[in-house]
Every structure is written in structure tokens, then in C-alpha cells.
Amino acid sequence: MAEPADLVVALARSGYLTEPRWRDAFLAVPREEFVPPVAWAVPTDGTPPHPIDRQTGPARWRAAVYTDTAVVTQTDDGEGDPATGTGTGTSSASAPGMVAAFLELLDPYPGDRVLEIGTGTGWTAALLSTVLGSDAVTSIEVDDQVAGQASVNLGRIGLFPTLITGDGALGWKRGAPYDGIHVTCGVREVPLPWVEQTRPGGSIVLPWVPGFNHGHQVKLTALGDGRAVGRFAGGSTYMLMRAQRPAGPDFDGGGWREGATPLDPRRVTHAAPGAHVTISGMVPDVQAHGAAGADGTFQMWVWDGSSQARVAYDPGFERSGVEQRGPRDLWNEVEAAYLAWAGWGRPGRDRFGLTVTAAGHQVWLDAPDNQVAPTP
Structure with a gap:
């Protein structure tokens, strides 16, 4: 045994x-x-x-x-x-x-x-x-x-x-x-009390689970001035902290806006973790799910608290259909973030880090002053 x-x-x-x-x-x-x-x-x-x-x-x-x-x-x-x-x-x-x-x-x-x-x-x-x-x-x-x-x-x-x-x-x-x-437990936003209760130079290790694909190990160092800064170290999958479980989208009854994209959604869903960190930094609060069909088709859903998008790939068509509703064009934002990551040379997860302050958290690439800014 x-x-x-x-x-x-x-x-x-x-x-x-x-x-x-x-x-x-x-x-x-x-x-x-x-x-x-x-x-x-x-x-x-x-x-x-x-x-x-x-x-x-x-x-x-x-x-x-x-x-x-x-x-x-x-x-x-x-x-x-x-x-x-x-x-x-x-x-x-x-x-x-x-x-x-x-x-x-x-x-x-x-x-x-x-x-x-x-x-x-x-x-x-x-x-x-x-x-x-x-x-x-x-x-x-x-x-x-x-x-x-x-x-x-x-x-x-x-x-x-x-x-x-x-x-x-x-x-x-x-x-x-x-x-x-x-x-x-998985954390979508790092609570400020953790930073405040950690001695300067002390460490906070946590699974950062922002919602887009799997989570990420991160080790933050408390700086003693209300900030904590650190890099991502690997992947993780944890149950979310109860206080941070996301609510489903709350729609105002608006209809779907139809469109199309040349970008294969499978490349986004199955991209390296660095892409998912980038998307989580540039498109805050976005969540995603993808599912493959037996016939080679693939569907991807992305959503936040107010908006939703679905992208349908079919091997028989050059472009994938896109449907979006709510105030944000979420697929457009996700697509732009993915292509930005690709344009940076597809950096790995270990080149990214996180800064936590009273104003929230900020993803960065290589150094804290090189922020991965949210899409406009």
C-alpha cells in the first residue's frame, strides 16, 4: 500500500x-x-x-x-x-x-x-x-x-x-x-490587508486566478509603504476565495452584435501562459471557456459582469463568427491583448509580475514600471 x-x-x-x-x-x-x-x-x-x-x-x-x-x-x-x-x-x-x-x-x-x-x-x-x-x-x-x-x-x-x-x-x-x-485559495484581487499585515521584506505567496484560463503562482514582497511587488513563478489551479467568487453577467436585454475574425480562437485558448497573463492584465475581470466539437469545430466564450462574447471556429470557413453583447466588445479586447503579447515576442510567464497597492493591482512585463495597461 x-x-x-x-x-x-x-x-x-x-x-x-x-x-x-x-x-x-x-x-x-x-x-x-x-x-x-x-x-x-x-x-x-x-x-x-x-x-x-x-x-x-x-x-x-x-x-x-x-x-x-x-x-x-x-x-x-x-x-x-x-x-x-x-x-x-x-x-x-x-x-x-x-x-x-x-x-x-x-x-x-x-x-x-x-x-x-x-x-x-x-x-x-x-x-x-x-x-x-x-x-x-x-x-x-x-x-x-x-x-x-x-x-x-x-x-x-x-x-x-x-x-x-x-x-x-x-x-x-x-x-x-x-x-x-x-x-x-484562488485570489482574483489581492486584499490590501495582507500587504498591510506583512512585515517589510516579508513574502505573500498566492494562486492568482483572475479568470482567464488557469491560475498563476506569484510571490510578492511587502515593501512597507502600502505596496507589494513580485513575479509569477508557475501555474496553479485553486478554488476561489469565497469573498471573490465572480457573479454571472448581468445583461440589460441588449441583443447580439454580429461580426467575424480571422484569428483562430483556439490559438488564444491554448496559448502559452504568458498570453493569458497579458490578457488578464489588459482586459481586467474577463473570464473565458472553450470547448471543441467532434467535427473539428471550436467555440470560445468570454464574459465579465456586464458583457459577453462567443466565437465559433469552423474548419470549413476562413473566418470565425463573432457575437458580442453588453457595453464592451470583449472579444475585440481579448484579441488585441493576445496580438500585443505576440508582438512582444511571446514572453513567458516568468517575465511578468504583479504590483499591489491601495488602488488595486497592476500586471507588468520585466519591470514594475513597464505596465501591461488595460485596453482603452
Whole structure:
């Protein structure tokens, strides 16, 4: 049966787990104590998602625990049953590879005090506590049921970090300043309290999930003047922070405006991550989804809170049909952003960064003063 050492070896081989202190923590903290008996497993190796049940299928359950597998532990904010695979996942035990990547990105010093946003099952709080000591870790969780179970899980293995039930977007001012903030949920906009509660020179690591395609790992450094600045480090896929879940478009009843484009929407959807960072910077709040048809067709939808566009590619036509409605011509904006990225030489994600201030956040290329400005 799968064991903690198997997981550590696999993560080390994949490059996720490189530091001895985190390898030791992954060995010391039994993940099995943080995964419920019945849940929904989402492997990262392409294996289809599936239910796991410790009683009826102990080997399969343990395999999910000690491989690079995310485990959905709550759906529909507690109203659903995660074992069925239906509903929207709202809490999970994150995939160990992504957990390792963010912990190594945080890179805390001995003696650092860390605030974790999103306790979840408590596993990452346990890993942080093992390395830094429980007294150095504060973890905040918005869902009282999830927080209660995390407390039980942590206590079962003798770890007692400070656990707070509340809105993580507000941070936890009472314990500030922190040397690091470790975020375990997707963030569309970085809350200013995190910047204000981080010591100058301290780090904030988070999954930036603006909505266009997948998310991005980012490490920000607090500057002590109300700003935090940092670069993107890789990809990530996390459930969004509850306070930042986007609402659907609110239309005023206007009809569709028809048009066409020579740009194949598949090239936009499947572009390298640098393109998606550019689009998110130039077209704020845009979200997107694409789907291929069995006949070679492809459709792409883009939307924000007030506007929507859909683009239909058909291999039998030179141009793709475009329909747009709402006050913004969203496809035109997305197309212009994609072509701007291509015109810059298709820069990779690691050349981009993010600046957070009281006025909001700003994407930049190569240096903070070279801003990726929103389209007019």
C-alpha cells in the first residue's frame, strides 16, 4: 500500500519537493489524518476523478492520499456530497505537488511567523507547524465546519497552531505583523490587508486566478509603504476565495452584435501562459471557456459582469463568427491583448509580475514600471 515515503520520492523526482526540511515535514505529517473516509479524488496524472471510500476500498483510498492527488472534501459550501462528484468543490486537500511548490516558494526563515489563508483540512498548517513550530503559525478559515474538522485533525497528531474562523480576505490584524502569508485559495484581487499585515521584506505567496484560463503562482514582497511587488513563478489551479467568487453577467436585454475574425480562437485558448497573463492584465475581470466539437469545430466564450462574447471556429470557413453583447466588445479586447503579447515576442510567464497597492493591482512585463495597461 502507498506510504508517505512513496509520495516524498515521487514529489522529489518531479521537482516539486527539493528542500530537506519540507521533505522531512511531508514524512512527519501523516496526510491520512487529514483526508476524510469518503471523498472525491482528482489525480494530477490524467487519471479520471473518482470516489474514494476508506472502508470499502482502503487501498484505493490510501493511493489517493499518498500520490499527487487533490481530494475534494466539500461541495456546494457543505450542501452537497463530495463522494458523488457532483456540485462545485468548495474545500479540499490540495494536491501535494502544488502544496510543496507553494511552501518552497514561501521559503520562510527560522523564527518567521506565518499567516495562512484557508485552513482547509489543516494539512498545510501542520506542515508549516512542523517546520516553524505551532506558535509561529496562524491559520484562518471562513467555513466554521471546515475549521472545526481541521482543529480535530491537527489535535489528533499533537499540533496546535492558532486557528481562526473568519474572512481570510481581512487577514488577522491581531497577530500582525507576519513574516509571510501563505494563501491556499484562488485570489482574483489581492486584499490590501495582507500587504498591510506583512512585515517589510516579508513574502505573500498566492494562486492568482483572475479568470482567464488557469491560475498563476506569484510571490510578492511587502515593501512597507502600502505596496507589494513580485513575479509569477508557475501555474496553479485553486478554488476561489469565497469573498471573490465572480457573479454571472448581468445583461440589460441588449441583443447580439454580429461580426467575424480571422484569428483562430483556439490559438488564444491554448496559448502559452504568458498570453493569458497579458490578457488578464489588459482586459481586467474577463473570464473565458472553450470547448471543441467532434467535427473539428471550436467555440470560445468570454464574459465579465456586464458583457459577453462567443466565437465559433469552423474548419470549413476562413473566418470565425463573432457575437458580442453588453457595453464592451470583449472579444475585440481579448484579441488585441493576445496580438500585443505576440508582438512582444511571446514572453513567458516568468517575465511578468504583479504590483499591489491601495488602488488595486497592476500586471507588468520585466519591470514594475513597464505596465501591461488595460485596453482603452
